[in-house]
Amino acid sequence: MRWDHLFDDLAGQLEHELTAEEADLQKEEERLRLGRLGVRERIVALKRTRDHALMEVAVTLRTGARIRLEPMTVGRDWMAGDIDGRDDAQAVVPFDAIESITLRDEQITPSLTPEEPKPDLSSRLGLPFLLRDLCRRRVAVRIDTVSSSLTGTIDRVGRDHLDLAEHDLDTPRRREVVRGVRLVRLDQVVVLRL
Secondary structure: OHHHHHHHHHHHHHHHHHHHHHHHHHHHHHHHHHHHOOHHHHHHHHHHOOOHHHHOEEEEEOOOOEEEEEEEEEOOOEEEEEEOOOOOOEEEEEHHHEEEEEOOHHHHHHHOOOOOOOOOHHHHOOHHHHHHHHHHHOOEEEEEEOOOEEEEEEEEEOOOEEEEEEOOOOOOOOHHHOOEEEEEEHHHEEEEEO
């Protein structure tokens, strides 16, 4: 009889230790997953909620400017969406231009959810690809850099820069209205407004 209790007690202790070890292993795996999590993955997780209230984030840029952005597309190194709660104002924000993102309490947990195993095509598209598309479409843009705000049409996009034909936003790009062509380094772009 005493042996039965002894073996039951040992089995209980072993089961408890195995359960505790499994819990510790799961906690360590979660710490490692969170350690590999980047800003892009957190934005994508919020976007996946499809809840507009959860998707909108408050972004503080390197310049100190603050904007609210509801990401509609998230590329490899940028996000684009409606800015400041307006459907008629869209912007592209490179992740390198972000100083911080302020999350509300209800956004924290959804932003930490694991990414789906199959990333979409936009996750592989870098900022130069997006800028080349805007160049092809001849879209008038306003580019905020670290030190200035420029308006015009993107003429061409290189590996690390773009050529901006400067003109007023409300005027189509014509040779006679272009004030000059400005070479802008891509790492200086803070916000590109459409």
